[in-house]
Amino acid sequence: MKFRPDRLIQLRTSMNISKAEAARQLNISAMTYGRYEKGEREPSYPSVSYIAQIFHCNIDFLYGTSDVMNCDYIVISRSESPELYSLVETLQQNHDIKDRILAYARELNRKEKRG
Missing domain, CATH: 1.10.260.40 (lambda repressor-like DNA-binding domains)
Known part of the structure; x- marks a missing residue:
């Protein structure tokens, strides 16, 4: 490359x-x-x-192997954002909590888009 x-x-x-x-x-x-x-x-x-x-x-x-400029991942540092890091770690370990939080996030996104 x-x-x-x-x-x-x-x-x-x-x-x-x-x-x-x-x-x-x-x-x-x-x-x-x-x-x-x-x-x-x-x-x-x-x-x-x-x-x-x-x-x-x-x-x-x-x-030049992709025309997609935006990255397809986010780096979360434990030292820079400990709460977010802990949340993601929890989501990876507990699928029930993950499903509930994702459902909540989807609802928040819908409400935000409606204004």
């Missing part, structure tokens, strides 16, 4: 941020980020994974 710089540009543009802001969010130099976008330097797979995680996109989109 080869990294697609045009996809990185498309992603950044969809987020409506500058190259400098993208570099800042990724904690890399503006020069390094610019080289990624120009195709002068290809990020390593771990770097592409990090880009996808920070920008909430699909890794396959950045490699």
Whole structure:
């Protein structure tokens, strides 16, 4: 697989941020980020994974093997969001609670859509 710089540009543009802001969010130099976008330097797979995680996109989109930009997973960190992490852990272990909470969430979504 080869990294697609045009996809990185498309992603950044969809987020409506500058190259400098993208570099800042990724904690890399503006020069390094610019080289990624120009195709002068290809990020390593771990770097592409990090880009996808920070920008909430699909890794396959950045490699051009999928046209779906949005990621199909969410990373929940125990240290950053302990309550949400605990909830998801409970849902994975207890199917009865999972079914009840999902039914409740569906009802909340329906009410929100109705206004």
